[in-house]
Amino acid sequence: MPSASRKKLTQQMELFNYSCRAAGLKITHQRTLIYRELLQQPDHPTAEALHKRIVREVPSISLDTVYRTLATLEQHGLVNRIQTAESQARFEAVIAPHHHLICSCCKKVLDVEWPEFDHIELPENVRNWGTINSKNAVMYGTCTACAST
Amino acid sequence: MPSASRKKLTQQMELFNYSCRAAGLKITHQRTLIYRELLQQPDHPTAEALHKRIVREVPSISLDTVYRTLATLEQHGLVNRIQTAESQARFEAVIAPHHHLICSCCKKVLDVEWPEFDHIELPENVRNWGTINSKNAVMYGTCTACAST
DNA sequence: TTGACTGCAAACGATTTGCAATTGC
DNA sequence: GCAATTGCAAATCGTTTGCAGTCAA
Numbered sequence: 001m002p003s004a005s006r007k008k009l010t011q012q013m014e015l016f017n018y019s020c021r022a023a024g025l026k027i028t029h030q031r032t033l034i035y036r037e038l039l040q041q042p043d044h045p046t047a048e049a050l051h052k053r054i055v056r057e058v059p060s061i062s063l064d065t066v067y068r069t070l071a072t073l074e075q076h077g078l079v080n081r082i083q084t085a086e087s088q089a090r091f092e093a094v095i096a097p098h099h100h101l102i103c104s105c106c107k108k109v110l111d112v113e114w115p116e117f118d119h120i121e122l123p124e125n126v127r128n129w130g131t132i133n134s135k136n137a138v139m140y141g142t143c144t145a146c147a148s149t
Numbered sequence: 150m151p152s153a154s155r156k157k158l159t160q161q162m163e164l165f166n167y168s169c170r171a172a173g174l175k176i177t178h179q180r181t182l183i184y185r186e187l188l189q190q191p192d193h194p195t196a197e198a199l200h201k202r203i204v205r206e207v208p209s210i211s212l213d214t215v216y217r218t219l220a221t222l223e224q225h226g227l228v229n230r231i232q233t234a235e236s237q238a239r240f241e242a243v244i245a246p247h248h249h250l251i252c253s254c255c256k257k258v259l260d261v262e263w264p265e266f267d268h269i270e271l272p273e274n275v276r277n278w279g280t281i282n283s284k285n286a287v288m289y290g291t292c293t294a295c296a297s298t
Numbered sequence: 299t300t301g302a303c304t305g306c307a308a309a310c311g312a313t314t315t316g317c318a319a320t321t322g323c
Numbered sequence: 324g325c326a327a328t329t330g331c332a333a334a335t336c337g338t339t340t341g342c343a344g345t346c347a348a
Contacts, residue, residue, distance in 0.1 A: 026302060026347055062305050067338060083232040087337065101278055114272040122288070123263040129250055132290035139271070141281035175322055175327060211330050216313060236312065310339070320329065
C-alpha cells in the first residue's frame, strides 16, 4: 500500500475510534477489524464476504459478531446498509454523500457522486408529507464487463 | 367504488391479461386476484399483507402462490419490488415512473412524481460504466403523522 | 471490577422449493 | 391432453438471539 493511502486509513481509523468513544461504544479488536476492512473494500461487501476476509487474519471471529457489529455501527451512523433486490444486504463505511449504480447482472454496486441531483429541489407534494432527512438515487443497468460477455 | 375508477380498474386488468398473454403466462384465478388487489392498494403491501387480504375472498389461496406470482410478474416487468431496510419486501403494480418517500418511523412508502429528477442528466462517469436502464430516487424522512406523536 | 461485548449454538422469519394434484389453453 | 400452475409441507438462507465466558475501560 502506498504510504499516502496508509496514512489516510490511519486517519479514518482515528476518526472511527473517536466516533465510537463519542457514542459510548467500546473499541474492541473485532470492531476495529471490521471497520478497517470495510474502509479498504470499495465493493460494498456483504456481512458474509466481510467475515470471510477477516477470518484469514483472525480465525476466531464469528459471523454473528460481524452482523452484530454492522448493526451497531449502522445505528450510530458509522456504516450504511444498502438493500438491493438481492437477498443479502451490503454495507459501506459512511464517508461522503453519494449515489449507487447497480449492475442488474453481476449485482456489483458502484459509488457515484452526483452533485446535480444533490442540489435539485424536492418535489412539491413532499412538503406536506413531513420532513426529509436524506435522499438518494439508485441507478440500475448493465456494466460494460457484463455487457461484453 | 365510483364507476369511473371501476372502469379504470377494468381497463388495467385488461391490459394485465394482454401482458400475460404476450409473456406466455397463463391467466389464472390467483394471478388475477393478486394483481387486482395490488392495483387497488396504494400502500405497497408486502406479500404477506396481500395474502391476508386475498384470503378473505378466496380462503384456499396459499402464501407461496402469492410469493411465486409476484416473482413471476416481477420477472416480466408487471410488478416492482421495493427493497427497503425492512426485512420484508414490498410490491407495487407497475404503472408510471415515480419515486419513493419512505417514513423511517412507520415504514410506509408513498409514491411521488418528480419530473425534475427524471430529466436531469446522469453523472458523467456513468457513461463509461455501462448502460443505465432505470434510475430511481428514494427519500427518507419522518411523515407528519409520526412526527406528531 | 463491571458492564459491554463476543463466540457458540440454536432459533427465527421471510422466502423458496420438490412434489403430487389441478387447471388453463 | 399436456404443460404450466397451484397447494402443501418441508427446506433453505440470511440474520437474530439467549446464554455463559471474556475483555476493554
